[in-house]
Amino acid sequence: MSFPAPVATPTPRAPLDTSAILTVFGLSAETPLLPSAEPLTLQASFVRDSGLSRALLADGQGSRIYQVGDQLPGGSVLRRVEANQAVLWNKGREEVLTLQTSTAGFLRRFDPQAETQTRVISARYLRPHSGPSE
Numbered sequence: 198m199s200f201p202a203p204v205a206t207p208t209p210r211a212p213l214d215t216s217a218i219l220t221v222f223g224l225s226a227e228t229p230l231l232p233s234a235e236p237l238t239l240q241a242s243f244v245r246d247s248g249l250s251r252a253l254l255a256d257g258q259g260s261r262i263y264q265v266g267d268q269l270p271g272g273s274v275l276r277r278v279e280a281n282q283a284v285l286w287n288k289g290r291e292e293v294l295t296l297q298t299s300t301a302g303f304l305r306r307f308d309p310q311a312e313t314q315t316r317v318i319s320a321r322y323l324r325p326h327s328g329p330s331e
Contacts, residue, residue: 230284233292235271239283242296250278254294 240260241253249264256270263275273287283294 230291230293233273233285233287233294235269235273235285235287235292235294237269237271237294239294239296242278242280242283244278244280252278252283252294254283 238255243251251264273285276286277284281296285292
């Protein structure tokens, strides 16, 4: 007679302590990011799914594109680039530069009442040209 061999079930592991992992990498889960003391302004961010993201940063001498890992003029390092902010590593802590939005509106809101007004069209462009034909 043969009997089926008992199947060994693996014992479930306890989940990893994420706060301990963050501490090892010098981060903390609960600490909000401080605004950067660097005299820089984030003008644009270029976030990529694959590869290194870039940020357009401006200082008193002009604008320049930096990629993740580049050292900035004030001595900090560009650590992460997100859609609306760039995170810098400065003196053992993370600091954030927020994207500066323009106060002037680039796009105008569509106003359907303004479109119902009749516009005066010049007839000058609708007359046929009275020159020699081809």
